[in-house]
Amino acid sequence: MINVIGLGYIGLPTALMMASHGVEVVGTDYNKELVATLNAGHTTFKEDGLDELFADAIKAGIKFTSEYQVTDTYIVSVPTPYDKFSKKVDTRYVVAAVKTIMDVCPRGATVVIESTVSPGTIDKYVRPVIGKDINLVHAPERIIPGNMVYELLHNNRTIGADDKDIGEKIKELYAFFCRGEIVVTDIRTAEMTKVVENTFRAVNIAFANELAKICRHDNMDVYEIIKICNMHPRVNILQPGPGVGGHCISVDPWFLVGDYPSLAKVIDESMKTNDGMPDFVLNRIYEIMKENKITDFNRVGLYGLSYKENVDDSRESPTIQLIESQERHLAVPLKVYDPFFANDLVPNQYHDFEKFLEDTDLVVIMVNHNQIKENMDKLKDKIVFDTRNCCDFPGTYRL
Numbered sequence: 001m002i003n004v005i006g007l008g009y010i011g012l013p014t015a016l017m018m019a020s021h022g023v024e025v026v027g028t029d030y031n032k033e034l035v036a037t038l039n040a041g042h043t044t045f046k047e048d049g050l051d052e053l054f055a056d057a058i059k060a061g062i063k064f065t066s067e068y069q070v071t072d073t074y075i076v077s078v079p080t081p082y083d084k085f086s087k088k089v090d091t092r093y094v095v096a097a098v099k100t101i102m103d104v105c106p107r108g109a110t111v112v113i114e115s116t117v118s119p120g121t122i123d124k125y126v127r128p129v130i131g132k133d134i135n136l137v138h139a140p141e142r143i144i145p146g147n148m149v150y151e152l153l154h155n156n157r158t159i160g161a162d163d164k165d166i167g168e169k170i171k172e173l174y175a176f177f178c179r180g181e182i183v184v185t186d187i188r189t190a191e192m193t194k195v196v197e198n199t200f201r202a203v204n205i206a207f208a209n210e211l212a213k214i215c216r217h218d219n220m221d222v223y224e225i226i227k228i229c230n231m232h233p234r235v236n237i238l239q240p241g242p243g244v245g246g247h248c249i250s251v252d253p254w255f256l257v258g259d260y261p262s263l264a265k266v267i268d269e270s271m272k273t274n275d276g277m278p279d280f281v282l283n284r285i286y287e288i289m290k291e292n293k294i295t296d297f298n299r300v301g302l303y304g305l306s307y308k309e310n311v312d313d314s315r316e317s318p319t320i321q322l323i324e325s326q327e328r329h330l331a332v333p334l335k336v337y338d339p340f341f342a343n344d345l346v347p348n349q350y351h352d353f354e355k356f357l358e359d360t361d362l363v364v365i366m367v368n369h370n371q372i373k374e375n376m377d378k379l380k381d382k383i384v385f386d387t388r389n390c391c392d393f394p395g396t397y398r399l
């Protein structure tokens, strides 16, 4: 039996996927409300294919509880935020989960850390709290919200283990459902690869964001420039945006900056560039208002609260950062609408799209949900500032 610890965006789909492929799984989360929701037959977040997977896993006998189980294999998928001041990984959730496992697990058990950690974290923080006869494995997760179920099935995976045989055993466990290639390596390499993958993305996004700023300075079309550059056989520039957000690309590269402050210079600058995008957007809103003689901030509305399209994940959301920036300047936050959020997350949030449009002259597209793409014609008589390059009306403002 596998005990999955932490049933959030990563732990829940992983537990469900294993259970629906014939592995006996118990999912444990210390959030009792979350466990009650799952036991009442409901998933806890929106994700394509998750409800179907949930139904399959229930049929296969998955159990949810707040209790840690006595078993020989644990998968830990608890959060690993970073300390905003030191930029170092905050290991307290991982260490707490591993300590609780140690209270119940038998000798010879294997603990698989799926949570993303910076290189050396397992040696420094996890190894000291595990017993000598416990096997340690690091199996970082790569899936992206919005396409999690597909990617769980198809992505390649990395397994880092002290002992090759244990690594192979855990590889077999993931191979129950994973159709991608599974590489077995050592723990430190596995830690580093995960953080490096997200850092690669962050640096490349920062390059696109920096181009957007340069092009804006001299009124050039960054999208046209990127499109043409990408026709070069060895150039592949990403798209700029209003900020990064999410729990990986906007977080993990800071681990390297925190651990290697005098070496990780490009990474440091890239993260600052990305983090500066919500303020860049706010400044551009101000310019567009001036150009259109809009004096009332009440007539400006932000579309989208999540950090990316078609998900209900608002962690590190650029929209929320933009609103916080306004609040820091003692301004009244702009109105916001996002079809994925039924509850109020920010002060001036609308829940009716039509009413939001009625009260708005300047619509700022922060997220390109399918919902806005399908309703784009309703923005025909609005001033549109499109930070995602998804609206092709003449006169649309862009980054």
Ligand SMILES: NC(=O)c1ccc[n+]([C@@H]2O[C@H](COP(=O)([O-])OP(=O)(O)OC[C@H]3O[C@@H](n4cnc5c(N)ncnc54)[C@H](O)[C@@H]3O)[C@@H](O)[C@H]2O)c1
Pocket (backbone or CB within 6 Å): 005, 006, 007, 008, 009, 010, 011, 028, 029, 030, 031, 034, 077, 078, 079, 080, 093, 096, 097, 114, 115, 116, 117, 141, 142, 143, 144, 145, 247, 248
């Ligand atoms: N969300 C992503 O897109 C993504 C992608 C790849 C990797 N990751 C990594 O996966 C890890 C988990 O991220 P997430 O997005 O699933 O986080 P999350 O916040 O959605 O879920 C974590 C869950 O762990 C539970 N928890 C925390 N401490 C616990 C403990 N001691 N015992 C039992 N339950 C506990 C929380 O209640 C929560 O439900 C992180 O390290 C993250 O960096 C996330």
